[in-house]
Amino acid sequence: MKPAFFRSLTTVLAALVVMAGLLSTAALAxxxxxxxxxxxxxxxxxxxxxxxxxxxxxxxxxxxxxxxxxxxxxxxxxxxxxxxxxxxxxxxxxxxxxxxxxxxxxxxxxxxxxxxxxxxxxxxxxxYDAGLRIMVAERDSAGFWQVMGGLERAGHLRAMAWLATIIVVATLVLAWFYRRFDETFPRSWHAGLAESFYEVMSVATSGKVTRPNALGWIGRISGGLWMVCGVAVIAYVTSSVTSVMTALTLTHQVNSLADLPGRTVGVDGGSVAETYSRDLRLSTQAYGTLDDAVAGLRNGEVSAIIGDAPVLEYYAHTHDKAPLSVVGPIFHPDKYxxxxxxxxxxxxxxxxxxxxxxxxxxxxxxxxxxxxxxx
CATH class of the missing domain: 3.40.190.10 (Periplasmic binding protein-like II)
Structure with a gap:
């Protein structure tokens, strides 16, 4: 009897375990x-x-x-x-x-x-496999005040101010000189100064002397010297402005993460992009929405935007009228x-x-x- 009793008890216990398992599974479901x-x-x-x-x-x-x-x-x-x-x-x-x-x-x-x-x-x-990328605003060229600022930082603006001063002094000296030694020179001061200024600017911009024979052979020599000075001035002004504009174009470009130190970047507040940018010790400006960040980018508040690559790519694609570009490779890969x-x-x-x-x-x-x- 005992073996039969134990077999019955084992069967009952097994049934209870199965029922408990089914109830547990149903509860979990x-x-x-x-x-x-x-x-x-x-x-x-x-x-x-x-x-x-x-x-x-x-x-x-x-x-x-x-x-x-x-x-x-x-x-x-x-x-x-x-x-x-x-x-x-x-x-x-x-x-x-x-x-x-x-x-x-x-x-x-x-x-x-x-x-x-x-x-x-x-x-x-x-x-979804994603990561971070950079979005920038496309700029066709450097503005006037950016060029002026670049000339000032490079020291060219001071040199050009000296050139302008020399032109004014040369205009006055030349007007006095021609009035004394050239009988064909206008007698009135306003006409004489205008003639003298035209002479100086003609030499400075084109290297041409308008009154080469005023003093004979002395006039020829002085005219030649003026032409040399004019060519040098034009070469200097052209090269300085060109170099500054080239430098501005290069320095304003953001093509990768390496170009961001020293600039302020826009990020979505509370995002991985914000945390990652701060870990890199980048200067960040947090925005509530991507539209706000793009407005800050256009207004010059930030130099670039760091964000989820697919989000930035989709935004740039659907806002094709806005001058926006997503640049550089994906960095800091992650998953959603x-x-x-x-x-x-x-x-x-x-x-x-x-x-x-x-x-x-x-x-x-x-x-x-x-x-x-x-x-």
Whole structure:
């Protein structure tokens, strides 16, 4: 009897274990699909960052969003039969903190996976490889005041001021000289000064002497000396202005990260770009939106903008009338993921859906929808 009793007891215990496992699995599934039809909707926090999150407008039922991140989230939520509502946050930092505190259940945007954020939230499977790049405003040429400033810094402006003084003195001396020794020279002072000034500027700009025979052979010699001086003046002025404009063109160009030290760069406040720029000890100016940063770039507040490469590339492509260029290679490579509160089983369920979409090629198709075939 005893062996039969123990076999019956073992069977009962095994059945209880199986039932407990099924109940546990059902509970986990119910937790992982919080917000399923008939439950409390999931609070989805978003940060507007085209083309990943685009705000299409506000209707009676709330704001409507689109973009690659939104499309991916909806594609992963659909098989899990999740219901959700969107809430917009003003920055990546605010979005991350909302998830950490439980004010939002999931963060949906081009949120970069970093060590600091992983300590505060749990990330899903990465779904986009990105990095940072630089955006600059194209400038056709250096302005007048920039050239004048360059001439002053190079010391040419002082030399040109001396040349202007010499021209004025030469005009006065030449007018006095011709009035005394050249009978054909105008007698009135205003006409004489005008004639003398024309003579000096003719020599200075073209090397031509208008009155070479005023004093015979002495006039010829003095005229030749004037021509030499004029050619030297023109060569000096031309070379100095050209060199300054060339230097301005070179120094105002930003082509890579190495060109940024000593300049102020615009960044998205609370972004990885801001943290990375400060780690490099670059002078930064934080903005609330990319539009604000671009306005600062055009106004000369910043020399360049550092931001997520796909975001900057998309902005420059969709604002083709604005003189903007994304330059240099991608640096500080990173990945995007959805963020969840620590301990939320929904992160595992969403990760499985992301992997399924990736294996089916739907994730790549979604990427091509917004970025084309370029990588």
């Amino acid at each position: 119910q937790d992982g699909q919080a917000g399923a039809a008939g439950g409390t909707p999931i609070k989805v926090g978003v940060y507007v960052s085209p083309p990943f999150v685009v705000k299409d407008g506000v209707a009676k039922d709330g704001a409507h969003y689109s973009g690659m991140a939104i499309g991916l989230w909806e594609a992963t939520a659909r098989p899990l039969d999740l219901t959700y509502t969107y809430s917009e946050y003003p920055s990546f930092e605010a979005l991350t903190e909302a998830v950490r505190k439980g004010d939002a259940d999931v963060a949906v945007s081009n949120l970069t996976i970093t060590k600091d954020r992983v300590e505060r939230v749990t990330f899903s499977q990465p779904w 993921g959805f963020a969840f509160r620590h301990g939320d089983d929904l992160s595992h369920a969403i990760t499985l859906q992301i992997l399924a979409l990736q294996e089916a090629g739907e994730l790549e198709a979604l990427r091509r929808k917004y970025f084309g075939n370029e990588r």
